[in-house]
Amino acid sequence: MSETVQSNGVGRGARLPRTARRAQLLAAAQDVFAANGYHAAGMDEIAERAGVSKPVLYQHFPGKLELYMALLEKHVDELTRRVSEAMESTTDNKVRVHNAVAAYFDFVDGESQAFRLVFESDLRGEPLVQDAVERATNASVDAITATITADAGLDESRARLLAVGLVGVSQVAARAWLADNRTLPKEEAIGLISNLAWRGIGGGFPLHPHD
Known part of the structure; x- marks a missing residue:
């Protein structure tokens, strides 16, 4: 199953298999959590860093704690x-x-x-x-x-x-x-x-x- 990025981020228009998208989201989350800590990190920022819309992020992880x-x-x-x-x-x-x-x-x-x-x-x-x-x-x-x-x-x-x-x-x-x-x-x-x-x-x- 592939997904299309809907945002204006880096990967706009790219279609990725679910496992590849998940890896991309985790890499973006690591950057944001490492830079800001858990409490100051936002799902908006993580989605933007990954180049996806928030709905795409939430398809994989229902919340910030689950992502972390x-x-x-x-x-x-x-x-x-x-x-x-x-x-x-x-x-x-x-x-x-x-x-x-x-x-x-x-x-x-x-x-x-x-x-x-x-x-x-x-x-x-x-x-x-x-x-x-x-x-x-x-x-x-x-x-x-x-x-x-x-x-x-x-x-x-x-x-x-x-x-x-x-x-x-x-x-x-x-x-x-x-x-x-x-x-x-x-x-x-x-x-x-x-x-x-x-x-x-x-x-x-x-x-x-x-x-």
Whole structure:
């Protein structure tokens, strides 16, 4: 199913499949939410940025919260995927730690607007937003916990606490690196944080042979 844009915006007259139109609307919404925050963002402005009429926007998203949540869920899924892939990409635990840290830095570097929407939203008091952000953190912790439990021979409670620590230091360090305008080269920053984490995890909890 294709749609024709009715407004005087950028895409006037363009016909797009529904999935392509949805992606276009989410991209426009991200720009507006990142620039203005949730509360100051308006559906009029988002429609104008996307080059569509408001009725077209409302065909896809019945309200501003639904639009915001669709965008947030998209980024939560992306971050979760990055961390899970970091754990599955190798059996070398030192490389896994490096890749887990890198997942956060890469997310920040490539999608800094997305990172701010996930972790610095002005809508954090909204239960739906809280749930989505917690899902991002918990899914990352779960992926790392499963690996540490299997490879370090720790019970789940201890492995989970270590995983929470790794996710926490990765997230906070990546945000600080971004706030400092990427002063350090990304690979150097990742190396510093992953070495810090690995000295704790690798030194204190060596690889445990599987049965």
